[in-house]
Amino acid sequence: MSRRLEILRRATEIFNDQGVSRTTFEDIANAVGIKREAIYYYFKGRGDILAEIILPQSTALLANLRHIIRSDMSSPEKLRAAIESHVSSFNPSYLEMTIALREDHFVTKDEKLKELRRVWAEYSDLWTGLVEEGQGNGSFKNSVDPKMAAFGILGMCNWMSRWFHPGKGLSLPDIADTFSILVGEGLIEDKKKPS
Amino acid sequence: MSRRLEILRRATEIFNDQGVSRTTFEDIANAVGIKREAIYYYFKGRGDILAEIILPQSTALLANLRHIIRSDMSSPEKLRAAIESHVSSFNPSYLEMTIALREDHFVTKDEKLKELRRVWAEYSDLWTGLVEEGQGNGSFKNSVDPKMAAFGILGMCNWMSRWFHPGKGLSLPDIADTFSILVGEGLIEDKKKPS
Known part of the structure; x- marks a missing residue:
């Protein structure tokens, strides 16, 4: 090495x-x-090392989301695939995702982290676009703000950096499944929903 | 002062x-x-100061959730009230919530933070209980793992510590509303849901 x-x-x-x-x-x-x-x-500094550790994983996540959005899946299918892609990046072989998210690296103004910030901003914008697309084609409810919905879903997944321990509790596919049902179909049984 | x-x-x-x-x-x-x-x-140390800043807010949040759970509201109503309670604690007059959540304070083993960890563990358990109660009385879907659902909802709200800036974007009640619809009723329009 x-x-x-x-x-x-x-x-x-x-x-x-x-x-x-x-x-x-x-x-x-x-x-x-x-x-x-x-x-x-x-x-040159800690920010340099950090950026080099985190950036490849973040860029891959961004590319994956682009593929999903450009595919011919329906909006509900894209939602599930995008959640699966994000959750599975907490793969135990990779510590990058936890390191990337557990702390707020943008508290410091590090030049090297600018590129990372750009990647994450684009990733988050694509997520908002995914929700808007679904609202536009009648698949998703128009009653939610698309950006807040995207931030909410990303927060749900990103917070895993604070509690997920590989090998303990549910597997990544099971977590992705629960999150997909939660934000896609909702927790409340259909017959109990406010109309 | x-x-x-x-x-x-x-x-x-x-x-x-x-x-x-x-x-x-x-x-x-x-x-x-x-x-x-x-x-x-x-x-005695930074942990002392930190605990004294965060603990009152965390304890209040816990007490509030207890009230909600013990009330005679339906499970869907409790879900909404609990989300509103959590989201509104990011009130611009209080910096405590952001400080409490933006970083992972339990990386260090600080004695003074033990009490805080206890409060948060109980809070998170109560949330899991809220989901289980709703599953038990037929209001919530049994297809989701109650603990993962609770962690997901809390993550969605807690991640606000990383992006919410008072006065910018949506108000706290609007965010709570979006999050409630998102995890309660789900993003997907009912007619488009997989059956």
């Missing part, structure tokens, strides 16, 4: 264990077994 | 501005205009 890759791997583990904001360059250097100064040869 | 209260007020502002994990005792002392050592007269 290259030194650069090793730094990224160790940083991913430490970020996941103790949180990004509590991790120093020193911590990462110690874990790799090199001097703090040596990391600067590869990365 | 007492010195103690002033420390709490300033700490609340700084926690909100720059995040708890990035705030030192030094920062709080500077904002109050006293020496770092002087704060120790009132508080």
Whole structure:
């Protein structure tokens, strides 16, 4: 494994264990077994490392959502596929999603995180578009604000970064299934719904 | 204003501005205009201050949910009332909710935060109970896992700590309304639902 890759791997583990904001360059250097100064040869700062860890996963998630939206599925099918895509990115093999979401990285103004912010903004806009499309073709209720609905669904999934532990409780497909029913069909039995 | 209260007020502002994990005792002392050592007269550490800021709001939220659950409302009405109670706690006059949720404070093992963890665990259990009650009396769908449904709804609301800015976008009652429709009745128009 290259030194650069090793730094990224160790940083991913430490970020996941103790949180990004509590991790120093020193911590990462110690874990790799090199001097703090040596990391600067590869990365300019913590934001650099963080962006490199998170960005590929976020970009993949964005590309996946684009495919779903452009497909010929119905809007309810797209909704389910988009939830499945998002929830399954909490795959136990990847710590990226938890690291990306558990903390608010945009509290600091880091240049390197700008690209990440752009990807997430586009992702969130696509979600709003998915809801609007369904409202436009009569599949989704017009009584909800599309952006708030998108933010709500994303929040539901993103909050997993705070409680989901791979191997404990339900599996990712089961969670995606519950979330899809919850926001798609709703919790209330049809006969009990206010008309 | 007492010195103690002033420390709490300033700490609340700084926690909100720059995040708890990035705030030192030094920062709080500077904002109050006293020496770092002087704060120790009132508080043992940052966790102490944090717990004192967050706990009253969290305890009030818990008490409110208990009232809702014990009331004679129907399960769908309880669901809506519980969402309204949670969402309205992001009231612009209070920064507590954002501070409480934006970061994961349990990354560190702070004794003082134990009580907070207990309150949140009970709150989350009550939410699961609300869903189970509705499933038991035939108001809610049995096809969803009650705990995952509760976690999903709470996540939807809690994620507001990452995007909600008072005065921008929809009001809290409008957000509560959208979220209630979303998870109660579901996004999909009834005639389009899979049967």
